[in-house]
Amino acid sequence: MIGRRIRTALRRSAAPLVSLSLLAGAIIAPPSAAQAQTPARAADASKLAAEGLVTLEQVNHGALLLKTDKFGWYVPAPALDTSIKADVSGPIARIVVTQKFRNVAKVFVEGKYVFPMPEGAAVDTLKMRVGDRWIEGKIEERKEAKKIYEEAKAEGKVASLVEQERPNMFTTSVANIAPGAVVVVQIEYQETLAPREGAFGLRLPLVVAPRYSPKPTPVQLVKFGPEGWYEAKADPVPDRERITPPVVDPRSEEKGTLRNPVDIVVDIEAGFPLGRIKSLYHGGQVKIEPRGVKAARVTLTGPIKADRDFFLSWRPAKFSDPYAAAFTEERDGESHYVAMLTPPDAAAIGDTRRPREVIFVQDVSGSMGGESITQARAGLEMALKRLSPDDTFNIIIFNDKFAVFEENPVPATPENIARAVESVRALQATGGTEMLPALEVALKDASGAADGRVRQVVFLTDGAVGNERQMLKLISKELGRNRLFTVGIGSAPNSYFMTAAARAGRGAHVFIGDLKEVRERMETLFTKIETPAVVDMTITALKDGRPVANAQISPTPAPDLYAGDPVVATVRLPAGVEADTLRFTGLRGDAKWEMELPLSDARKRPGVSKLWARETIRDLEALRLSPDVTAKDQEKIDADILKTALDFGIVSRLTSLVAVDVKRTRPADEKAVRKDVPLNLPAGWDPEIFFESKEAPVEAGEDAPALLQKTALTRLTAAAKAREAARAAKAAAKAKGLAIPDTGADWMLRGLAGLALLLFGLVLWRVTRRSSAA
Amino acid sequence: MSESRRNWRRRAVRLGAALMIGVGAWLTGAALWMPAKAALGRLLLDRTFEARRVAPAAAQADPARWRPWPSADLSPIGRLRFPRLGESRIVLDSASGEALAWGVGHLRGSASIGAPGLTAAAGHRDGGFALLEHVKLGDVIEATPLNGETIRYRVTRRIVVDSRITTLPIRHSGPDELVLATCWPIEALASGPERLLIYASRQ
Numbered sequence: 001m002i003g004r005r006i007r008t009a010l011r012r013s014a015a016p017l018v019s020l021s022l023l024a025g026a027i028i029a030p031p032s033a034a035q036a037q038t039p040a041r042a043a044d045a046s047k048l049a050a051e052g053l054v055t056l057e058q059v060n061h062g063a064l065l066l067k068t069d070k071f072g073w074y075v076p077a078p079a080l081d082t083s084i085k086a087d088v089s090g091p092i093a094r095i096v097v098t099q100k101f102r103n104v105a106k107v108f109v110e111g112k113y114v115f116p117m118p119e120g121a122a123v124d125t126l127k128m129r130v131g132d133r134w135i136e137g138k139i140e141e142r143k144e145a146k147k148i149y150e151e152a153k154a155e156g157k158v159a160s161l162v163e164q165e166r167p168n169m170f171t172t173s174v175a176n177i178a179p180g181a182v183v184v185v186q187i188e189y190q191e192t193l194a195p196r197e198g199a200f201g202l203r204l205p206l207v208v209a210p211r212y213s214p215k216p217t218p219v220q221l222v223k224f225g226p227e228g229w230y231e232a233k234a235d236p237v238p239d240r241e242r243i244t245p246p247v248v249d250p251r252s253e254e255k256g257t258l259r260n261p262v263d264i265v266v267d268i269e270a271g272f273p274l275g276r277i278k279s280l281y282h283g284g285q286v287k288i289e290p291r292g293v294k295a296a297r298v299t300l301t302g303p304i305k306a307d308r309d310f311f312l313s314w315r316p317a318k319f320s321d322p323y324a325a326a327f328t329e330e331r332d333g334e335s336h337y338v339a340m341l342t343p344p345d346a347a348a349i350g351d352t353r354r355p356r357e358v359i360f361v362q363d364v365s366g367s368m369g370g371e372s373i374t375q376a377r378a379g380l381e382m383a384l385k386r387l388s389p390d391d392t393f394n395i396i397i398f399n400d401k402f403a404v405f406e407e408n409p410v411p412a413t414p415e416n417i418a419r420a421v422e423s424v425r426a427l428q429a430t431g432g433t434e435m436l437p438a439l440e441v442a443l444k445d446a447s448g449a450a451d452g453r454v455r456q457v458v459f460l461t462d463g464a465v466g467n468e469r470q471m472l473k474l475i476s477k478e479l480g481r482n483r484l485f486t487v488g489i490g491s492a493p494n495s496y497f498m499t500a501a502a503r504a505g506r507g508a509h510v511f512i513g514d515l516k517e518v519r520e521r522m523e524t525l526f527t528k529i530e531t532p533a534v535v536d537m538t539i540t541a542l543k544d545g546r547p548v549a550n551a552q553i554s555p556t557p558a559p560d561l562y563a564g565d566p567v568v569a570t571v572r573l574p575a576g577v578e579a580d581t582l583r584f585t586g587l588r589g590d591a592k593w594e595m596e597l598p599l600s601d602a603r604k605r606p607g608v609s610k611l612w613a614r615e616t617i618r619d620l621e622a623l624r625l626s627p628d629v630t631a632k633d634q635e636k637i638d639a640d641i642l643k644t645a646l647d648f649g650i651v652s653r654l655t656s657l658v659a660v661d662v663k664r665t666r667p668a669d670e671k672a673v674r675k676d677v678p679l680n681l682p683a684g685w686d687p688e689i690f691f692e693s694k695e696a697p698v699e700a701g702e703d704a705p706a707l708l709q710k711t712a713l714t715r716l717t718a719a720a721k722a723r724e725a726a727r728a729a730k731a732a733a734k735a736k737g738l739a740i741p742d743t744g745a746d747w748m749l750r751g752l753a754g755l756a757l758l759l760f761g762l763v764l765w766r767v768t769r770r771s772s773a774a
Numbered sequence: 775m776s777e778s779r780r781n782w783r784r785r786a787v788r789l790g791a792a793l794m795i796g797v798g799a800w801l802t803g804a805a806l807w808m809p810a811k812a813a814l815g816r817l818l819l820d821r822t823f824e825a826r827r828v829a830p831a832a833a834q835a836d837p838a839r840w841r842p843w844p845s846a847d848l849s850p851i852g853r854l855r856f857p858r859l860g861e862s863r864i865v866l867d868s869a870s871g872e873a874l875a876w877g878v879g880h881l882r883g884s885a886s887i888g889a890p891g892l893t894a895a896a897g898h899r900d901g902g903f904a905l906l907e908h909v910k911l912g913d914v915i916e917a918t919p920l921n922g923e924t925i926r927y928r929v930t931r932r933i934v935v936d937s938r939i940t941t942l943p944i945r946h947s948g949p950d951e952l953v954l955a956t957c958w959p960i961e962a963l964a965s966g967p968e969r970l971l972i973y974a975s976r977q
Contacts, residue, residue, distance in 0.1 A: 249943050249944075251943050251944075251945040251947075251948060252943050252944035252945060687943075691943060738881050738883050738884055738894060738941055738942040738943075738944055739937070739941055740881075740896065740935075740937045740941070740942060740955050740969045740971075741869050741871075741874070741879075741881070741896050741955075742871075742937075742957070742965060743874065743896050743897060743898050743899055743903065743955060743956045743957045743965070743969070744898060744899050744900060744957040744962070744964070744965030745808045745874075745875065745898045745900055745901055746900070746963070746964055746965055747804075747805040747806070747807075747808035747809065747900060748805065748900060748963060749963040749964050750801055750804065750805040751801070751802050751805030751806060752805075752963075753801055754797075754798045754799070754800070754801025754802030754803070754804070754805055755798065755802050756798070757794050757797055757798030757801065758794070758795055758798025758799050758801075758802060759798070760794055760798070761790075761791045761792070761793070761794030761795035761796075761798055762791075762795060764787065764788075764790070764791035764794065765788065765791040765792065765795065768784055768787050768788045768791065769788075
């Protein structure tokens with residue numbers, strides 16, 4: 001019997017059998033392990049293709065692809081075209097942004113686009129075009145709008161939703177775009193353009209720079225309150241997923257690819273004879289046609305890439321000093337005013353310079369890599385050289401760690417300045433953006449008010465962070481006698497953070513968008529820093545020289561007024577109340593400062609009431625972040641914000657615009673894929689630094705710590721923020737690229753399992769045989 | 775206990791044991807087939823690559839003529855040499871699971887060997903690319919394309935990344951770089967999401 005013979009052989013030695021079975025196994029074994037890792041087997045492939053996924057080989061150059069969870073398969077993201085039409089009339093601009101979503105996939109797609117807005121924009125209109133139908137959007141409480149949108153999405157209707165993520169960052173979502181179809185979304189907003197340093201400026205931000213969002217603190221606080229025990233989850237950026245769209249690696253694109261192209265037309269009706277009109281960052285790409293003396297049209301010579309702010313500035317042929325303007329609108333019996341004026345040149349005021357203590361805070365995180373850090377180094381160097389020997393200074397640099405130049409501020413002697421300049425020149429940008437600890441140290445006022453110095457903190461950053469609120473809260477809490485000045489750096493700075501931080505810090509802000517601007521913009525900053533500001537300003541509405549009660553005036557409290565800054569005030573008067581004058585009073589140095597602006601000759605202009613609403617919401621949001629506001633106060637403030645936004649029909653943190661088509665587009669049996677529109681990396685950002693993970697080196701750590709070693713800065717503390725945070729940010733910012741395949745055959749594991757099973761089987765076989773013999 | 779029931783039980787156990795022996799032998803064999811395949815593959819691929827390299831241009835261009843063995847749907851397109859380790863590896867035209875079982879695969883979409891941009895190749899940590907563990911910063915790696923000069927690269931970076939969140943840039947211009955990828959840690963029994971990446975720049 002063969003069985004018996006094998007049994008005998010087995011009893012003699014297990015080895016021959018093992019080798020026999022190995023041989024047999026080797027002959028029959030299919031390379032199953034290898035096949036399991038193949039990206040898509042033939043059977044799967046047709047299914048994946050039916051879901052609208054494509055492989056790299058099936059795509060022409062330049063198509064947008066997004067990774068899916070299926071290795072090697074991608075779905076094309078919706079393509080997006082933007083055109084912007086701005087109508088400037090005096091110091092007010094009405095802007096229409098048209099976003100064209102084109103679905104290039106073979107399936108229904110829900111597209112989401114994260115886009116920037118000027119931080120003072122009052123967004124009031126949404127229109128959507130599906131085929132040849134225009135659908136008007138309506139303003140709703142944010143939760144309600146979201147619900148309407150989700151319902152329409154589930155019903156297969158085309159719908160769009162415009163939400164505010166930050167005052168300067170919005171998202172458009174469009175549901176159920178049919179394969180090959182185009183859905184057009186049109187958003188309108190209004191903005192005031194008060195002149196600064198003698199020029200009017202229109203900033204059209206075109207790209208949201210990738211933000212760094214610090215991780216929640218690992219410590220879980222348990223709080224005890226009237227509702228019982230609850231966990232206080234301290235995530236500084238609760239909406240991190242909403243504000244981190246995918247970013248395209250420019251190195252992976254064909255040269256000259258126009259991703260998210262933008263077309264811009266600006267019509268200027270200046271209201272005064274126009275002097276020079278200048279496009280700051282797109283000089284070679286604009287065409288300026290005068291339309292008479294007071295008007296002009298600015299167009300682009302061709303579409304531009306949405307990778308940096310578009311900034312247009314114009315000057316009067318002859319600047320009348322001071323400049324003043326007022327506009328009004330009647331709405332439901334109430335009258336609204338917007339008034340602006342630029343005070344006369346402050347340089348005429350005598351020298352009241354006092355010794356200063358200046359703390360420079362320099363962002364050296366990865367987002368500053370490339371052109372930004374060059375601009376920042378140049379700016380910082382100029383600032384240092386500008387100090388007088390009786391001033392003291394210190395420098396703090398930060399990324400996910402921070403370092404200080406000296407333990408305590410040092411006198412600005414030529415030697416110290418030379419040493420500091422040398423350190424500044426060696427600065428490199430890399431790593432995460434943990435602003436909070438650096439700013440905390442900067443605001444810590446060790447010497448106190450006793451030394452009689454003015455304490456100024458100059459903060460140079462692109463503001464590419466997601467935890468703006470946490471920062472603003474810290475600033476208003478720890479400000480003390482500090483004054484915070486922000487210098488916004490780079491091609492797409494977070495203008496909301498720059499202006500809000502300067503306002504909370506009772507200082508001023510400037511932007512540097514180009515290396516050529518550094519000198520001029522830093523000069524502007526020094527003028528602001530060195531000339532006494534108007535403080536303790538109050539704004540009063542007057543009728544026949546007497547204050548009017550019930551006038552709601554924004555900004556409240558009024559910010560300090562620095563040289564070159566305009567005052568913009570909005571006023572709301574209840575029905576039946578009248579005012580003829582707006583009076584601004586304050587203190588400049590030790591002298592009383594006062595200006596008046598007549599309201600009686602204000603020109604009528606639609607949309608003025610919306611500007612009042614937007615300014616009021618801005619005041620309320622700032623108030624909400626001030627340190628002594630309780631949770632209950634916050635609820636009340638939120639209710640006020642909601643009411644104002646709904647009454648005036650503008651988008652805010654708590655209100656959104658939503659539009660829903662009447663007809664069903666997507667059949668019930670078809671699925672829709674959700675895709676974010678990928679953004680461009682802002683111009684000047686270094687893709688090497690941004691995309692390539694420099695985390696966890698196996699050998700030779702030439703990374704973050706080297707930043708501190710390379711510079712001559714003394715290391716004080718390394719913030720104990722783990723690598724985790726930076727890694728998570730990288731993950732969020734991951735870009736399209738080649739997936740790295742699975743590269744383990746794991747044959748040893750399989751072999752060991754097989755051997756164990758084999759041996760166990762043999763032992764069992766033997767044991768049962770013996771028992772049968774017995 | 776009755777005799778028949780005991781007998782029945784013994785048979786069941788013996789049947790289970792026989793099954794275990796069968797499956798265990800099959801698994802072990804399949805596992806051992808992997809290194810055997812890698813070794814065999816290296817031999818056949820080396821031969822094919824050399825033959826293809828010296829072949830006339832017209833014949834060289836047709837991949838169908840250069841199957842290392844008749845049923846193979848992959849063909850060698852280059853060779854990597856690690857002079858300090860005294861090792862070399864043939865690069866196949868695909869990094870599919872099937873190709874990786876035989877050797878090292880070029881990632882489709884990345885630059886070809888010798889073309890400008892970023893060239894990427896991957897191999898099994900328990901196969902063709904186990905040697906990456908011993909590649910050090912500053913090591914020379916030589917890459918030979920099918921036709922053209924051998925290119926010398928120098929290792930500039932060794933990093934470990936999470937493959938779930940990291941992709942390699944697709945770049946067909948800029949500095950010429952070579953990236954070699956394998957699973958990390960090398961000696962692990964089962965594969966995880968981590969990958970070791972060796973970056974080398976053209977000299």
